[in-house]
Amino acid sequence: MIDKKDIKKIDKHLYEIPRNHRNDMRVPARIYADEQLLEAALRDRSLEQLVNTTTLPGVVRYTLAMPDIHRGYGFPIGGVAATEPPEGIISPGGIGYDINCGVRVLASTIEREAVETYVDDLIQAMYRLVPSGLGKGGIKMSKRDMDRVLERGAAWAVAKGYGTTEDLAHTEEEGCLAGADASTVSQRAKKRGLQQLGSLGSGNHFLEIDEIEEVYDKGVAQVFGLHEGCIAVQIHCGSRGLGHQVCTDYVRLLQKAVRKYGIELPDRELVCAPFGSPEGQDYFAAMAASANYAWANRHVIAHWVRRAFEEALAGKLSSWELTQVYDVAHNIGKVEQYTIDGRQTKLVIHRKGATRAFGPSSRELPHDYQGVGQPVLVPGSMGTASYILVAADKAHDLTFGSTCHGAGRVMSRTQAKKTIWGEDLIRDLREKGIVVQAGSMSGLAEEAPAAYKDVERVVDVVTGVGLAHKVARLVPLGVIKG
Amino acid sequence: MTSALLRFEEVEHVADAALRVYGRDWGELLVNAALGMFSLIAHWDDAPLSTRHHISLTSVDSETLLVDWLGELLYFHEMEGEVYVEFEILGASQTSLQAIAKGTDQWRPGTAIKAVTFNDLQIATTNAGFAVTIVFDI
Numbered sequence: 001m002i003d004k005k006d007i008k009k010i011d012k013h014l015y016e017i018p019r020n021h022r023n024d025m026r027v028p029a030r031i032y033a034d035e036q037l038l039e040a041a042l043r044d045r046s047l048e049q050l051v052n053t054t055t056l057p058g059v060v061r062y063t064l065a066m067p068d069i070h071r072g073y074g075f076p077i078g079g080v081a082a083t084e085p086p087e088g089i090i091s092p093g094g095i096g097y098d099i100n101c102g103v104r105v106l107a108s109t110i111e112r113e114a115v116e117t118y119v120d121d122l123i124q125a126m127y128r129l130v131p132s133g134l135g136k137g138g139i140k141m142s143k144r145d146m147d148r149v150l151e152r153g154a155a156w157a158v159a160k161g162y163g164t165t166e167d168l169a170h171t172e173e174e175g176c177l178a179g180a181d182a183s184t185v186s187q188r189a190k191k192r193g194l195q196q197l198g199s200l201g202s203g204n205h206f207l208e209i210d211e212i213e214e215v216y217d218k219g220v221a222q223v224f225g226l227h228e229g230c231i232a233v234q235i236h237c238g239s240r241g242l243g244h245q246v247c248t249d250y251v252r253l254l255q256k257a258v259r260k261y262g263i264e265l266p267d268r269e270l271v272c273a274p275f276g277s278p279e280g281q282d283y284f285a286a287m288a289a290s291a292n293y294a295w296a297n298r299h300v301i302a303h304w305v306r307r308a309f310e311e312a313l314a315g316k317l318s319s320w321e322l323t324q325v326y327d328v329a330h331n332i333g334k335v336e337q338y339t340i341d342g343r344q345t346k347l348v349i350h351r352k353g354a355t356r357a358f359g360p361s362s363r364e365l366p367h368d369y370q371g372v373g374q375p376v377l378v379p380g381s382m383g384t385a386s387y388i389l390v391a392a393d394k395a396h397d398l399t400f401g402s403t404c405h406g407a408g409r410v411m412s413r414t415q416a417k418k419t420i421w422g423e424d425l426i427r428d429l430r431e432k433g434i435v436v437q438a439g440s441m442s443g444l445a446e447e448a449p450a451a452y453k454d455v456e457r458v459v460d461v462v463t464g465v466g467l468a469h470k471v472a473r474l475v476p477l478g479v480i481k482g
Numbered sequence: 483m484t485s486a487l488l489r490f491e492e493v494e495h496v497a498d499a500a501l502r503v504y505g506r507d508w509g510e511l512l513v514n515a516a517l518g519m520f521s522l523i524a525h526w527d528d529a530p531l532s533t534r535h536h537i538s539l540t541s542v543d544s545e546t547l548l549v550d551w552l553g554e555l556l557y558f559h560e561m562e563g564e565v566y567v568e569f570e571i572l573g574a575s576q577t578s579l580q581a582i583a584k585g586t587d588q589w590r591p592g593t594a595i596k597a598v599t600f601n602d603l604q605i606a607t608t609n610a611g612f613a614v615t616i617v618f619d620i
Contacts, residue, residue, distance in 0.1 A: 044496045071496045073601035073617050097597040097619045134560060134594060192560060202594035203620050241560050244596045244619075248553055251600060255542065268545070268600035412494040413593065413620065440591040446620075482594075 002047045007031070007038070013461045016062075017051055024266065025054040031065040032399070032461055040410050040453065041069050046076035052266045053081045057274070058088020060340055060347060064399055066354050067461040068408030068453060072096070074269035077353035077409075080402045082338070084347055086276025090284055092254065093269040094350030096331040097247040099287055100294035101205075101238030102172075103377040103405075104302060104327040105388065107224070110231040110320045112211045112477070118312055119209060123435045123478040125308035126207055130301050132200040132482035133439040138240075139198045139300060146190050147182040149197065153292030157299035162198075163324075167299065169366045171327040172356060175295035177334070181285035185242070186249050189286075193242025193293055198300030202439060202482035204447055205237040207305065208379070210386065210474035217471045220390050223372050224325050226472045233322060234379055234386060234474070235301050237482070238331065239294035246290045250283045275348050284333065291332055298327055325388065326375035330355045330405035338400060349400050357403040357468055359393030376468045378459060380407050381452035382436065382479040383429050387459050389468035403467045407455040413446040420445040435478040444481050490518030499593055499618045506611040508544075509571040512551055512579065515616060516569055519552055522593045522618065524565040529588035533564050537581050544576040545603050548614065551579055552598040558583070565589045593620060 008016045010030075015038060017029040029050045031038060041047050046069050053063040053075055060082050069078035074093025083089050115122065131137025139162075141149070149156045154175025157163055168174050182190075200207065215221045215228040226232070239246075257273035257280075258265060265271065273279035306322050313320065334349050334356070358364055358374040365374055376389040384407070395401050422441030425448050429436050438444040462468050490503040501518040505511025537554050541547035555566055566585035573580040601617040 046496075071498075073498060073599040073619060077497055097599075133591060134563065188557065192557070202591070203596065245557075248597050252546065252550070255546065267602060269602075271600070409497045412496050413499055414492050414494055440594075442592050443594065446593060 002042065002051065004042060013465050017047065022051055025051060026059050027054050028062045029054050030062045031069065032465055033067045034457060034461055037067050037453065037457060037461065041065065044071040046071040049076040050079060052270060053079060053094065055266055056081060056083060056089050056091065056270065056272060057263055058083040060084050064402065066402070066404040067458045068353065068404045068406055070408045070410070072352065074267060075350065075352040078404065079352050080354045080400055081350045082347040082400045083275065084340070084345060087274050088348060089272035090275045090280045090333055090348050091270055091272035091350065092247045092250045092283060093271065094352055095287060095333045096352050097244045098238035098331055099243035099247060100291035100329045101331040102294065102298065102327060102329040103379055104235040104298045105325040105377050106233040106302060106305065106322040107226050107325050108231045108320055108322050109227055110317065111229055112231060114317055115231060115313070118316060119435050119478045121312040122209055122308060123437050123480060125312040126305055127437045127480050129304040129308045130200055130207060131198070132480065133202050137199045138196040141194055141197060143190065146194055149293055149296045150182040150185055150289035151180050151292065152176055154295040154299040157296045162303040163299040167302065167324040170324045171295060172329055175299065177288040177291045179285055180288035180292050182289055184282045184286040185246055185289050189242050189245035189249065192245050193240060196240040196242070197293070197297055198304065199240060200237050200301065200482040201240050202443060205482045206382065207480040208234040208382070208476050209478040210234060210476050212472050213475045214473040215471070217390070217469065220372055220471045223368060224375055224388065224471060225323050226325065226388060232474055233305055235298055235305065236379055237297065237301065239290045240297060242293050243290040246286045250286060254279060254283065287333055291329060295327065326377060328355050328377050336401065347400070351402055353405050354402045355405045356401055357391035357395040358401050359391050359396060361393050376403055378404060378406060378455065380455035381449040382447065382476060382481065383432065383434060383449040384455055386474040387455065387470060388472045388474065389459070389463065390471050391468050392466055395467040398465070399467055403462045404458050407452040407458060409451055410453045411451040416446045416448055416451040417442055420448045420450065434476050436481070438481040447481055489514040493615060495617060498620045499595065500615055502613065502615050504611065504613050508576070508612060509574045511612040511614065512548065512574060513569045513571065515548060515552060516555055516566060519555070519595065519618065520565045520567060523559065523595055524589040524592050526565060526567060526586060526589040529586040531568060531584040532586055533562065534582055534584045537579065537583060539579045541577050544605050545600065547577055547579060548605065549598045549600060549603070555583060556595060556598065563587055595620060
């Protein structure tokens with residue numbers, strides 16, 4: 001059990017659990033938080049999970065918790081760890097079951113007043129066109145198509161008429177993570193994925209129509225295509241059953257690798273293999289393939305969202321478009337270049353519930369965002385604000401180019417179900433002018449705003465530290481929960 | 483065990499779902515774990531059991547067998563759109579299982595589960611049999 005006295009305050013928003021806290025720690029653990037967020041992390045045992053990540057072979061410098069940290073499995077949600085190949089490991093538990101769960105934001109020049117009376121229609125059209133909930137409902141694909149999706153990602157979707165090449169340019173990795181190999185993905189995973197491409201799923205996944213309520217940085221907002229008082233759409237989902245199966249398969253397979261390579265772990269969910277080993281390379285190739293599936297999934301969903309706008313606004317509004325601001329992954333493993341002890345080296349960056357944050361100096365951003373920085377998409381909970389930030393170069397040095405991914409949970413699902421009724425929540429949100437459509441009332445109650453931390457505090461920490469800067473604040477008008 | 487009849491109970495987990503599961507013997511623990519998982523996933527009334535799957539598994543140890551068993555049921559649930567509410571254990575050792583799962587497609591959604599995790603998974607032997615806490619990814 002970690003006590004507050006075990007934690008050293010380094011700066012206003014930075015805390016550290018020193019390496020000598022536990023014998024098996026290889027590096028310290030660092031937490032970006034304010035006092036209140038730190039207290040929440042101490043209560044839910046997520047800091048024990050963070051300390052567990054410091055024991056992984058090949059881990060460098062420190063492992064990190066973002067201010068939206070909460071308890072997960074293996075890694076905490078909001079956890080970041082960097083390992084140095086070839087001996088440094090890769091761990092499926094450091095990426096999660098929903099590989100490349102992420103957020104995509106589409107922006108428009110449609111003013112709120114122009115669609116205010118049509119939000120219900122838009123939500124109903126989106127709910128009809130984008131399958132949600134359990135299992136099936138995605139677009140029809142052959143087995144050959146599946147292998148292409150896994151290796152080409154969102155570009156496959158564009159070739160099939162879903163989305164545009166401009167959308168690809170505004171997607172992390174242009175929607176295709178290098179190193180994917182469809183042969184490393186099990187037939188069972190492919191079977192699950194075959195019927196689900198272009199579907200939302202359930203849990204905390206959502207589609208949301210927002211108003212850009214406030215713009216903080218007009219110059220950057222203009223580059224991102226964000227206009228105050230206008231409509232934006234957020235899409236939050238991942239790799240569906242395919243990604244869940246890939247993680248399940250490799251957590252099982254790597255139990256053997258842990259014994260083979262003599263790795264000692266404090267939690268079996270942290271199973272891993274040296275990145276350079278055959279097992280580590282196979283997992284990376286399958287994880288990359290799953291990430292590509294997720295990008296194709298969000299690409300197809302964005303297509304259906306545009307179609308829903310066309311249907312719902314036909315004869316009501318003309319000359320509008322939904323342009324893609326950006327698409328970021330927040331459950332992923334990437335190979336990125338950093339300077340460690342004065343030498344340039346490639347590291348495996350595990351981000352589990354953490355968003356990549358590459359500043360204006362990065363060469364890996366789309367042409368129009370170079371010199372500006374990467375958009376960081378931070379959804380709140382339904383009923384509360386979301387933020388679009390722009391990443392700063394400081395994140396590269398402080399957090400392996402990472403920042404927060406959302407509000408982060410603070411209330412258990414059990415507690416939420418006991419205290420909140422889905423029907424009451426829908427009524428309360430409607431009174432605030434927010435339309436809600438959900439597949440499950442108990443599932444909706446679990447995702448109530450009261451179950452989440454205050455997104456404003458989370459954003460204040462990352463902007464206070466200088467990992468990113470505020471660009472715009474979004475408020476919800478309509479939400480679809482899977 | 484807090485009650486001789488208690489099969490499983492939901493325990494607090496901030497982001498995911500967790501169950502404490504009890505069984506007087508190994509087979510009962512496996513059955514109660516499955517019942518607990520589907521009690522999270524779905525609500526069902528006395529719907530007729532219209533489907534059955536024969537499940538055969540071999541795993542490296544008891545914890546892995548438990549995860550594999552629930553993962554197998556989760557796979558059928560997703561692919562077939564069914565929930566499983568009755569189980570027949572034909573044979574169970576610490577590392578192998580032969581079972582029949584009986585289910586229905588008449589159910590209402592509860593909390594969707596993505597996966598069964600190994601997080602802090604340790605099957606304990608108690609005076610009353612076995613107990614384990616299972617964390618599910620939501």
